[in-house]
Amino acid sequence: MxxxxxxxxxxxxTGLPTGRVAIxxxxxxxxxxxGGAVACYILLRMRHPEWGxxxxxxxxxxxxxxxxxxxxxxxFAVLADSAAARGDGRRAGRxxxxxxxxxxxxxxIKAFEYxxxxxxxxxxxxxxxxxxYYLMTxxxxxxxxxxxxxxxxxxxxxxRGQSVHRVEFVAIYWHFxxxxxxxxxxxxYLAS
Amino acid sequence: MSHHAPQGFVRKYIFSTDHKVIAKxxxxxxxxxxxxxxxxxxxxxxxxxWPGHAAVGYGVVSANxxxxxVTMHGTIMxxxxxxxxxxxxxxxxxxPLLIGTDDMAFPRLNLMSFWxxxxxxxVLIGSLFVPGGGSAVxxxxxxxxxxxxxxxGGMWGVNLWILAVALEFVSFLMGGINFITTVINRRAPGxxxxxxxxxxxxxxxxxxxxxxxxxxxxxxxxxxxxxxLAGTGFxxxxxxxxxxxxxxxxxxxxxxxxxxxxxxxxxxxxxxxTANSRKALFGYKMIVWATIAAGLLxxxxxxxxxxxxxxxxxxxxxxxxxxILISVPFAITIFAFVATLFGGSIRFTTAMLFAIAMxxxxxxxxxxxxxxxxxxxxxxxxDTYFVVAHFHYALFPVVFLAPFAGLYxxxxxxxxxxxxxxLGIAHWLGTLIFFNMTFLPQFNLGxxxxxxxxxxxxxxxxxxxxxxxxxxxxxxxxxxxxxxxPFVVNVVWSLVRGRSAESNPWKATTLEWTVSSxxxxxxxxxxxxxxxxxxxxxxxxxxxxYIPQNSAPDGDRPGSAARSDPSDLExxxxx
Amino acid sequence: xxSTHLPTSRYVAIWAVLVAALLASLALGAAGHSRAFVVAVFxxxxxxxxxVVAYFMHxxxxxxxxxxxxxxxxxxxxxxxxxxxxxxxxxxxxxGSP
Numbered sequence: 029m030x031x032x033x034x035x036x037x038x039x040x041x042t043g044l045p046t047g048r049v050a051i052x053x054x055x056x057x058x059x060x061x062x063g064g065a066v067a068c069y070i071l072l073r074m075r076h077p078e079w080g081x082x083x084x085x086x087x088x089x090x091x092x093x094x095x096x097x098x099x100x101x102x103x104f105a106v107l108a109d110s111a112a113a114r115g116d117g118r119r120a121g122r123x124x125x126x127x128x129x130x131x132x133x134x135x136x137i138k139a140f141e142y143x144x145x146x147x148x149x150x151x152x153x154x155x156x157x158x159x160x161y162y163l164m165t166x167x168x169x170x171x172x173x174x175x176x177x178x179x180x181x182x183x184x185x186x187x188r189g190q191s192v193h194r195v196e197f198v199a200i201y202w203h204f205x206x207x208x209x210x211x212x213x214x215x216x217y218l219a220s
Numbered sequence: 221m222s223h224h225a226p227q228g229f230v231r232k233y234i235f236s237t238d239h240k241v242i243a244k245x246x247x248x249x250x251x252x253x254x255x256x257x258x259x260x261x262x263x264x265x266x267x268x269x270w271p272g273h274a275a276v277g278y279g280v281v282s283a284n285x286x287x288x289x290v291t292m293h294g295t296i297m298x299x300x301x302x303x304x305x306x307x308x309x310x311x312x313x314x315x316p317l318l319i320g321t322d323d324m325a326f327p328r329l330n331l332m333s334f335w336x337x338x339x340x341x342x343v344l345i346g347s348l349f350v351p352g353g354g355s356a357v358x359x360x361x362x363x364x365x366x367x368x369x370x371x372x373g374g375m376w377g378v379n380l381w382i383l384a385v386a387l388e389f390v391s392f393l394m395g396g397i398n399f400i401t402t403v404i405n406r407r408a409p410g411x412x413x414x415x416x417x418x419x420x421x422x423x424x425x426x427x428x429x430x431x432x433x434x435x436x437x438x439x440x441x442x443x444x445x446x447x448x449l450a451g452t453g454f455x456x457x458x459x460x461x462x463x464x465x466x467x468x469x470x471x472x473x474x475x476x477x478x479x480x481x482x483x484x485x486x487x488x489x490x491x492x493x494t495a496n497s498r499k500a501l502f503g504y505k506m507i508v509w510a511t512i513a514a515g516l517l518x519x520x521x522x523x524x525x526x527x528x529x530x531x532x533x534x535x536x537x538x539x540x541x542x543x544i545l546i547s548v549p550f551a552i553t554i555f556a557f558v559a560t561l562f563g564g565s566i567r568f569t570t571a572m573l574f575a576i577a578m579x580x581x582x583x584x585x586x587x588x589x590x591x592x593x594x595x596x597x598x599x600x601x602x603d604t605y606f607v608v609a610h611f612h613y614a615l616f617p618v619v620f621l622a623p624f625a626g627l628y629x630x631x632x633x634x635x636x637x638x639x640x641x642x643l644g645i646a647h648w649l650g651t652l653i654f655f656n657m658t659f660l661p662q663f664n665l666g667x668x669x670x671x672x673x674x675x676x677x678x679x680x681x682x683x684x685x686x687x688x689x690x691x692x693x694x695x696x697x698x699x700x701x702x703x704x705x706p707f708v709v710n711v712v713w714s715l716v717r718g719r720s721a722e723s724n725p726w727k728a729t730t731l732e733w734t735v736s737s738x739x740x741x742x743x744x745x746x747x748x749x750x751x752x753x754x755x756x757x758x759x760x761x762x763x764x765x766y767i768p769q770n771s772a773p774d775g776d777r778p779g780s781a782a783r784s785d786p787s788d789l790e791x792x793x794x795x
Numbered sequence: 796x797x798s799t800h801l802p803t804s805r806y807v808a809i810w811a812v813l814v815a816a817l818l819a820s821l822a823l824g825a826a827g828h829s830r831a832f833v834v835a836v837f838x839x840x841x842x843x844x845x846x847v848v849a850y851f852m853h854x855x856x857x858x859x860x861x862x863x864x865x866x867x868x869x870x871x872x873x874x875x876x877x878x879x880x881x882x883x884x885x886x887x888x889x890x891g892s893p
Contacts, residue, residue, distance in 0.1 A: 035322055035742065036321045036322050036406060036747065039321065039405070039406055039747075040405045041404065041405050041406065041407040041411075042404060042405055042858070042860075044405065044858060046325050046401055046405045046406075048798075049400075049401045049404050049405055049860075050325065050326065050397055050398075050401045052860075052861045052864055052865075053396075053397045053400050053401065053431065053864065054397055055865075055868075056431065056432065056864050056865070056867070056868040057393055057396075057397070057431045057432070057434070057435055057868075058435070059435070059865070059868035059869060059872065060431070060432050060433070060434065060435025060436060060868055060871055060872065061435035061436070061438045061439055062435075062439075063435065063436070063868070063869070063871070063872030063875070064435050064436025064437070064438070064439035064440065064469065064872065064875065065436075065439035065442075065443075066872075067436070067872055067875050067876040067879070068436075068439065068440070068443070068454075068465060068469070070876065071465070071876065071879050071880065071883040071884055072460070072461070072462070072465070072883065074880075074884045075462075075883060075884050075886060076460055080828070088821070088824070092817065092821055095817050096814055096817065099810060099813045099814060099817070100810065102810075102847060102851055103806060103807065103810040103851075105851070106806050106850075106851045107803060107806060109798075109800070110800045110801075110803070110806070113798070113800050114800075152446070152450055152452055153450065153451045153452055153453075155459075155460070156452070156453055156454065156459055156460040156461055159446065159452040159453065159454060160454075163442065163443065163446065163452075167439075167442070196798070199851075200852050200853075203847050203848070203851045203852045204852075206847060206851075207844045207847050207848065210840050210843050210844050210847070211840055211844065213840070214820060214824070214836045214837055214839075214840045217824075218820060218821070218823075218824035218836050219824075219833050219836060219837075404860075432867065432868060432871045433871070435871075436872075436875055462883055462886075464882055464883070465879070465883055468875075468878070468879050468882065468883075472875055472878075519871060519874055520874060520878070522878075523878070531881075531882050532881035532882050532885070534881060535878070535881050535882060
């Protein structure tokens with residue numbers, strides 16, 4: 029009666045929420061994945077200075093718009109996080125929805141951009157530069173999509189007051205996706 | 221005290237979130253894959269000893285068939301035996317018990333990890349039956365051979381192989397995050413990091429090394445798949461790509477991976493050796509720091525696999541240095557184990573026999589690694605059977621001898637039954653004798669110039685003088701496989717008619733031995749309170765020759781030196 | 796232990812700085828293509844990432860473990876990159892390279 033029950037799902041030896049620990053380790057593994065792809069790109073880009081010409085054909089203005097879209101969605105994510113920390117699940121859920129909308133806008137703009145590029149003859153097999161472009165932005169887009177799905181799942185629970193602590197974890201993940209893009213943008217659009 | 225309703229068969233044994241059940245699922249899947257991988261090894265050896273003759277139970281081995289066998293043997297043993305047994309089975313079963321908690325931090329993630337792993341094994345086996353046959357491009361899957369189906373003659377075999385490995389990576393990434401988070405956040409009160417049994421430290425460092433090293437290969441594998449399926453040219457020189465890039469990406473993971481396997485094996489040894497020497501681990505903290513150092517160093521040795529690939533010679537110098545360096549922390553650990561044995565009251569249980577054998581055999585693997593790791597010497601032996609012998613002397617102890625030690629040690633805890641000692645000794649003796657018979661001659665073969673991955677040695681005149689060594693090696697391999705029969709009989713007999721196991725048959729100190737064999741679903745009826753380190757053996761002035769980790773602090777024990785510090789305990793709720 | 800949370804206005808201010816940094820990098824990218832400009836553009840990107848990591852991901856006042864972890868993961872990638880430069884970038888004379 030006085031000894032702690034054996035089920036320890038609330039236990040935290042460090043005082044940190046277990047989910048936060050987990051999400052950071054997950055992000056560390058993702059840094060290795062994206063970092064690997066980016067490192068390969070930079071290596072081969074430095075070997076092939078002629079890729080500069082190809083890089084000029086990426087649509088800088090579209091990329092810039094997408095950057096603003098993601099930055100804004102990150103803002104909504106941190107506001108969702110703050111709301112959740114205050115215990116306001118409904119507000120947090122609403123901000124997460126806005127964040128997801130940002131993600132959706134990003135994907136839509138990206139789709140439009142891909143279409144345009146393919147129509148101009150720049151496909152994944154046009155040259156190795158374009159292979160990397162589609163690889164890295166494609167990988168990133170897949171993570172945007174996964175993030176959206178996760179956020180919508182957490183938002184639907186949070187709005188009803190369930191598992192509000194998960195808002196923080198999914199927001200941290202979303203910021204990571206934003207940070208990756210912060211590096212991809214100059215790599216693929218500006219550094220020509 | 222469980223508050224779950226009685227569970228049906230499916231929830232209890234198939235889709236269970238209980239780490240102990242999941243551990244056994246990993247164990248039996250791994251052992252089944254070991255049988256397949258071992259069978260492939262037998263066919264390979266049969267072909268090498270008697271080229272062109274039908275291998276009994278398989279048939280005549282074609283050249284491409286040989287390549288497939290070699291590819292699959294290596295792939296299966298590393299990814300579908302070593303990983304699930306060392307990390308999936310032992311890690312899953314022991315970590316929650318050793319740290320004093322009821323399950324992993326994310327039990328449903330754990331469930332998903334296993335079933336993704338199981339799916340990956342189905343995909344891998346399935347890849348053998350597609351048109352074009354299984355992958356025959358080596359477990360290292362180097363482009364350009366692997367980058368275009370027309371080069372290797374197999375399309376879907378290689379694609380499915382890549383998919384299977386990708387799924388396996390996902391499974392162990394999820395598992396790794398689970399392990400790390402659990403150890404960080406679910407330790408019982410009083411279980412500080414430096415009171416953790418060494419096994420837990422080894423598993424965590426291994427999980428961290430895996431988690432950080434596999435990423436670039438995931439990217440590289442996607443690039444390889446795109447080359448194969450989409451016509452890109454990441455690894456094709458004609459398109460501006462570079463095949464050596466893939467080699468680097470592969471080995472950047474591939475080398476840390478062998479330490480991902482070695483560390484848990486050393487962890488198993490620590491537990492078995494301390495319990496069976498009745499002695500505290502020598503230099504526990506030193507071993508922890510050495511393990512962390514080895515984990516860090518493991519990231520800067522990879523290119524020793526590429527010394528003759530045409531890499532920049534200056535890289536070869538740098539990587540020779542780091543490779544020699546990394547032997548130091550492992551030497552420290554092994555010597556610490558030997559120092560633990562020294563002066564101990566040795567108990568030759570079957571587990572202990574396997575543990576000591578592991579050290580002896582692994583030493584041979586380690587010292588031959590020095591030759592391979594020095595670029596100048598490696599030029600001669602690279603890609604020969606010298607390397608094959610080296611890595612089997614390193615990997616077989618890690619993948620089989622240490623897990624056997626672990627199985628004989630923890631079988632009573634896992635299944636509540638004892639294993640027979642005489643069958644265990646027969647297993648041990650047969651395995652050791654025939655293992656050495658198989659691989660010792662291969663050092664000679666390598667020095668003779670016998671290259672790897674050759675289906676027919678008799679096609680080369682200069683190799684003919686070594687053919688008797690091939691036959692000797694094959695007899696050893698057949699013997700090795702037959703030597704596993706006592707183990708199979710032992711296991712089956714134990715499960716069906718074995719003697720019931722008490723909770724602490726080995727009189728060991730760590731927390732898993734404080735509960736019944738097998739443990740109840742929730743592991744501990746009450747949260748354990750840890751008061752001391754993990755290896756309080758042969759304490760002076762105490763009747764038993766050991767003190768479990770959750771025994772009351774020394775201050776309460778008359779006549780013994782206070783060795784624990786209860787000040788870091790959380791307060792227990794008042795009665 | 797929960798993360799430090801700033802008032803909404805602070806986060807909006809940081810967002811504004813991020814967007815301004817984006818505009819700055821656009822200007823830099825358009826201004827020139829020499830090495831100095833490329834370095835500057837990536838410096839801005841790093842600064843932006845730093846802001847997101849420190850404030851949006853709460854690493855500034857968070858436990859050291861996460862910062863160390865982040866640094867560790869980035870270091871691993873750096874080791875990969877620098878280890879590969881001799882072999883992948885400096886390849887003049889190798890078959891198929893300029």
